[in-house]
Amino acid sequence: MQPAGNSRKKLVIGVSIGISLLFLCFIASVSLCWLKSRNKKKINEETPSTLGFFHEMISYGDLRNATDGFSSINLIGSGSFGTVFKALLPAKNKVVAVKVLNMQRRGAMKSFMAECESLKDIRHRNLVKLLTACSSIDFQGNEFRALIYEYMPNGSLDMWLHPNEMEKISRPSRTLTLLERINIAIDVASVLEYLHVSCHDAIAHCDLKPSNVLLDDDLTAHVSDFGLARILLKFDQETFINQLSSAGVRGSIGYAAPEYAMGGKISVHGDAYSFGILILEMFSGKRPTDEMFGGDFTLRSCIRSALPEQVLDVADELILHNGLRIGFPAAECLTKVLEVGLGCSEESPGNRLGMSEVVKELISIKEMFFKARRGARR
Known part of the structure; x- marks a missing residue:
């Protein structure tokens, strides 16, 4: 039988340990709440400075x-x-x-x-x-x-280019004509020219692809989704690369400039590459990620090898059956448009076409379209 003094001593020690553990848990809980509150405060302090330009917020x-x-x-x-x-x-x-x-x-x-x-x-x-x-x-x-x-009532360019992949309820009622595709290409090139040349600080979109080009009632194109965009004089290069590797580039395989995958410097030339691939997809009807492509055989190499003699073999069949009149030089027009796409998507960033030059070339192709169509009507 243990002495009463030892029992009391053990009881005191047990109670002390229990109180100490409870105190430590309390301190830990308070610390976690403080850190969470601090993080929320930091986020809420950052956000108003960015959102202050809105006249009216929504709940x-x-x-x-x-x-x-x-x-x-x-x-x-x-x-x-x-x-x-x-x-x-x-x-x-x-x-x-x-x-x-x-x-x-x-x-x-x-x-x-x-x-x-x-x-x-x-x-x-x-x-x-x-x-x-x-x-x-x-x-x-x-x-x-x-x-x-x-809200853009005509959805994305992606659903127009690949209607068979869409749910029946969201399929476009028809396909895009050659002229409509040229107009959309001019719209997208025009906004890239604005971002690259006319803004106070050049802006790189960094995620151009058909799903980020939306169409309004008149099929006028509007570029969307600037979640990866960077103002080139202000961005944090390391943050951008980390963000690309964690989320951005995975959703845009086939469109992202090859130098980005290797940690290359962000520039307007990266947007030019994405635009070039967009052009090739718009007028061939094939995604750069199509299962037919692999290794050295890519959408770009497929089209480059077909120009100019076999251009109609790589063109979207829907274009050839929609909106082309007898006498219209479809092959010549398509060749010139696809050459713009190839010029924008050169491997070396310095060899790619600038967007100002692209806009002028596409407008010239459109004028050729109208001139040929008027001649066919006579």
Whole structure:
């Protein structure tokens, strides 16, 4: 039988240890709450400086109601960092597109900030207009970020180029004519020229592809999704490369400039490469990631080897059966357009065509189109 003094001593030690553990748990909980609060405060301190140019912000509740609780019925697209919903804003009786960022995805906050920063001071008829943004907390207390854009009723260029891959409900009612494709190419080239040459600080879009080119009622093209864009005099090179490797480049394989995959410097030449691949896809009807391509046999090498004699063999068959009249020099027109695409997508960045030169060349091809069509009517 142990003495009563030893029992009391053990009891005191046990109680002391228990109190110490409880105290340590309390300190840990307080520290975690403080760190979480500090991080949220840091985010909320950064965001207003970027969003201050909006005259009117919108709440999480308003967006939730406008999208019927972010219903899948209103889902119109998805990307590297979030999903896009169609929404009706009752107060303005206006249909908009709401891009909801997935804040659990690494790089989503940087994407949100990059898009706001890139678009706040630029205006061009071929840019999707950023109307406002939402920086808030959802009903579960989580960080919520969303961007609200003009709604483009004719969807993306991607769904027009590859209608057979789309769900029946979203398929275009017809295919794009040769002239419409040339007009879209001019629209996209014009906005890239603006970003590269006319802005106070040159802007590289960094993620140009058919799904990021949207079409309005008149099939006028509008470039969207500036989540990877960089203002070239201000960007953080290391941050950009990390962001590309974590999320951005994976969704754009086939369009991203080859130097980016090797950690090369970001430049307007990277956009030129992506535009060149976009042109080749628009007029051949084939994705650069098509399973027919592999190794040294790429979309670019396929088209380059076919020009000029076999150009009709690599052209999108839908073009040849839509909008071409007898006497129209389809082969010559397609050859010139595809040559622009090849010139933009040269392996070496310094050898690629500049966008000002591209705009002039495409307009010249369009004028040739009209001249030939008028001659065929006589």
